Amino acid sequence: MKKLLVLLLLATFAQAQTKDEQQIRSLYDAALTEGKAYDWLNHLSNQIGGRLSGSVQAEQAVKYTKQELEKLGLDRVWLQPVMVPKWVRGTPEYAFIETKPGLTNNVPVCALGGSVATPLGGIKAGVVEVKGIEELEQLGRKNIEGKIVFFNRPMEATQINTFKAYGGCVDQRYSGAMEAAKFGAAAVIVRSMNLRLDDLPHTGSMSYGDLPVSERIPAAAISTNGAEFLSTTLKLQPDIKFYLKQNCKQLEDVQSYNVIGEVRGTEEPEKIMVVGGHLDSWDLGDGSHDDGAGCVQSMEVLRLFKETGYKPKKTLRVVLFMNEENGLRGGTEYAAQAAKKKEKHVFALESDAGGFSPRGFNFDAPQGFMKTVESWKPLLEPYLLHQFVSGGGGADIGPLRGEGVILAGLMPDSQRYFDHHHAENDTFEHVNKRELELGAAAMASLIYLYDNYGDESTAMDNGK
Amino acid sequence: MKKLLVLLLLATFAQAQTKDEQQIRSLYDAALTEGKAYDWLNHLSNQIGGRLSGSVQAEQAVKYTKQELEKLGLDRVWLQPVMVPKWVRGTPEYAFIETKPGLTNNVPVCALGGSVATPLGGIKAGVVEVKGIEELEQLGRKNIEGKIVFFNRPMEATQINTFKAYGGCVDQRYSGAMEAAKFGAAAVIVRSMNLRLDDLPHTGSMSYGDLPVSERIPAAAISTNGAEFLSTTLKLQPDIKFYLKQNCKQLEDVQSYNVIGEVRGTEEPEKIMVVGGHLDSWDLGDGSHDDGAGCVQSMEVLRLFKETGYKPKKTLRVVLFMNEENGLRGGTEYAAQAAKKKEKHVFALESDAGGFSPRGFNFDAPQGFMKTVESWKPLLEPYLLHQFVSGGGGADIGPLRGEGVILAGLMPDSQRYFDHHHAENDTFEHVNKRELELGAAAMASLIYLYDNYGDESTAMDNGK
Structure with a gap:
């Protein structure tokens, strides 16, 4: 009897398995x-x-x-x-690196979602490159004020799950502008969250937190190739200027x-x-x-x-x-x-x-x-x-x-x-x-x- | 002592694991x-x-x-x-479906690797569609002789491993010409081994087995969209002609x-x-x-x-x-x-x-x-x-x-x-x-x- 019960139970289980499989x-x-x-x-x-x-x-x-x-x-x-x-993004964004007055190289950028516009004529300023938000404190206002902060920490290629690599650097995009503004930065440029080297800027959300509207600064993403080029240029010539123009708007x-x-x-x-x-x-x-x-x-x-x-x-x-x-x-x-x-x-x-x-x-x-x-x-x-x-x-x-x-x-x-x-x-x-x-x-x-x-x-x- | 040995063994094992992980x-x-x-x-x-x-x-x-x-x-x-x-493939292959004399639709084809050429002026013949080699026997010489055999068994989309789907129909490409030649076919057209519907013909190897050179017939792949079009056309009008020209060569x-x-x-x-x-x-x-x-x-x-x-x-x-x-x-x-x-x-x-x-x-x-x-x-x-x-x-x-x-x-x-x-x-x-x-x-x-x-x-x- 017990044996029969076990067999019946097994049969029911097998049937359920089969039904689920089917x-x-x-x-x-x-x-x-x-x-x-x-x-x-x-x-x-x-x-x-x-x-x-x-x-x-x-x-x-x-x-x-x-x-x-x-x-x-x-x-x-x-x-x-x-x-x-x-x-709204407005007209296409425009940016270049100026190594000497009149000598410029365009780089692909796009406004980050939620960013304010630049002034109508754009912003031109010196650039300070950082690998992350924590470097801002070390640099202090004297090195940042009036400059464009360039966040250039890349996604870690060694992460097998690319979402972890994303998680490891997206704070630059989300909070970079808010934090740099506190040190008087003129704008921020953020390396695109992309593991490839290519020419496409990647947008994404950002926040100004509680920053008053008057203190908000423009934020844009630069393509990974653009970021590499800017970083190399800065090493050779730290005093280059970066020009950014965007006319996005929060309605x-x-x-x-x-x-x-x-x-x-x-x-x-x-x-x-x-x-x-x-x-x-x-x-x-x-x-x-x-x-x-x-x-x-x-x-x-x-x-x-x-x-x-x-x-x-x-x-x-x-x-x-x-x-x-x-x-x-x-x-x-x-x-x-x-x-x-x-x-x-x-x-x-x-x-x-x-x-x-x-x-x-x-x-x-x-x-x-x-x-x-x-x-x-x-x-x-x-x-x-x-x-x-x-x-x-x-x-x-x-x-x-x-x-x-x-x-x-x-x-x-x-x-x-x-x-x-x-x-x-x-x-x-x-x-x-x-x-x-x-x-x-x-x-x-x-x-x-x-x-x-x-x-x-x-x-x-x-x-x- | 035994306990110590176990601990030592475990430590060695852990070390090996760590070394391998590293x-x-x-x-x-x-x-x-x-x-x-x-x-x-x-x-x-x-x-x-x-x-x-x-x-x-x-x-x-x-x-x-x-x-x-x-x-x-x-x-x-x-x-x-x-x-x-x-x-060698020679000049690009050329094929069309002729629904009436003078009324033609080009379809994308490519010679299968190892195929013989068509005669210089190409081949034009009626088409018999089959889902596999085993249908040739049933059709017999009377339905195949002088015709172009169109092998149209698609890869099975329900296979999770696509190599299994490939294995399930690649015999048409490899042996289709050899088998159809035995029934007097003029040429074979094989549906491309592709799970997508698109316009690209997929080549691949084929064999004539022991078939004497004089009995070898041309074999070409047709894109999956081309295969669908040909099949639909055949249903509406079984007496259409198919034209194929290719001048590939075995050196x-x-x-x-x-x-x-x-x-x-x-x-x-x-x-x-x-x-x-x-x-x-x-x-x-x-x-x-x-x-x-x-x-x-x-x-x-x-x-x-x-x-x-x-x-x-x-x-x-x-x-x-x-x-x-x-x-x-x-x-x-x-x-x-x-x-x-x-x-x-x-x-x-x-x-x-x-x-x-x-x-x-x-x-x-x-x-x-x-x-x-x-x-x-x-x-x-x-x-x-x-x-x-x-x-x-x-x-x-x-x-x-x-x-x-x-x-x-x-x-x-x-x-x-x-x-x-x-x-x-x-x-x-x-x-x-x-x-x-x-x-x-x-x-x-x-x-x-x-x-x-x-x-x-x-x-x-x-x-x-």
């Missing part, structure tokens, strides 16, 4: 043979283009993705209003939206799972990797469930967040509304690391959940998902962090991401169709597993 | 910060270009790589003579060389480890992924050892094989010479799957060795190497197979490989510097581990 296989088959993600991305990138918050393109993207979600036959599709900052906040679609759960509709990316992008490229890819992959998750006939037990929402790049207003507003309505979010998965070959997921989750994830490995490794990392999550879903909600992020191969990040070559032709589709299928598979087995780990954690 | 770290650091692979590839691809066996470019590549190896201060660098086939064999460099082992010089790729390529692109990448990565392995001060205990040879693509003469000759000289090869690692992000290795090795590899995982996983697969190896090192020699292949991410394979877009700008460098460092790390611990597994196997 469901995951069918998600991958559907993504790879009749996926919609690539077509959607083609439209977002090539028909709409860069989608900076507050721009006409961002508005078009809201309309387009809402309309496409409506075609999927979800239970509900809606727009969640959110006020977003509107910053009033404008109305925008998160785009949300929902399939109501069949068994536990009160428990909400979120899958999302951010709809806004920077303005230089068309935002294909950052984060058009994450948006269309998230939409594809819901389409794949429909396509394969899988009805989630818990409620599943796709959320296309607005304004991740320069404000995080969409993510913040979504979490605020969720709290206000006392919605019970249990799981949130974000894709915001590019549309490259997926290699796994990171999780902001309790240990018990990580053990459950461990048990899913045999189902996911055949799809070449090997990294299941504790720590991380994502920017837009970050504000949801709190009691019981598990945050996760898709981890694609990171080697090429910063070649394109925030630069004019973040464009559609650099996204590979299969890599994009594999990411969507990986995300759908993880949500399927959470929907069916995620609660077990919560039970485990409570039982600890 | 050595591997230093290999990666050197590859990522002062790597030479990318510069070498730039020269091979952009200064020399496509290196079809017997071409001037193949000859230039032999000279260039020999000269570069000589700069590395190895113990010995030499050329190993090998006669290779010389096939007499010519003299060429494998390029070999060697560092003599400090402890067991009689044991030889090989690392290699193939120096020849197809002629349409510049052969950057196939297999310029593998060549420069293999050269880089020896440079990294020099750079980091590591002296292999066993003899290490880099072998740049000639004529992998259309004859495998280099690999065959290398193994024949090794046998003749009674050299003891113990390990051979090939890189011939593109210069993409490395994900692991495949092995043609006994089970005991796979257990040893398992013990290396903690050293390699921090570098995102997760796949350690039994089975496979590589084409050029295949002829070395035999008693006691372990064959291995680098496994890069395979998603984009067939977008470029044997086509005019297998070019330098599609190789990412970091991905290439990570592959070289992964190869060096594996060879380091084999050099130090590989014999343990052999001992294990003998002890079984």
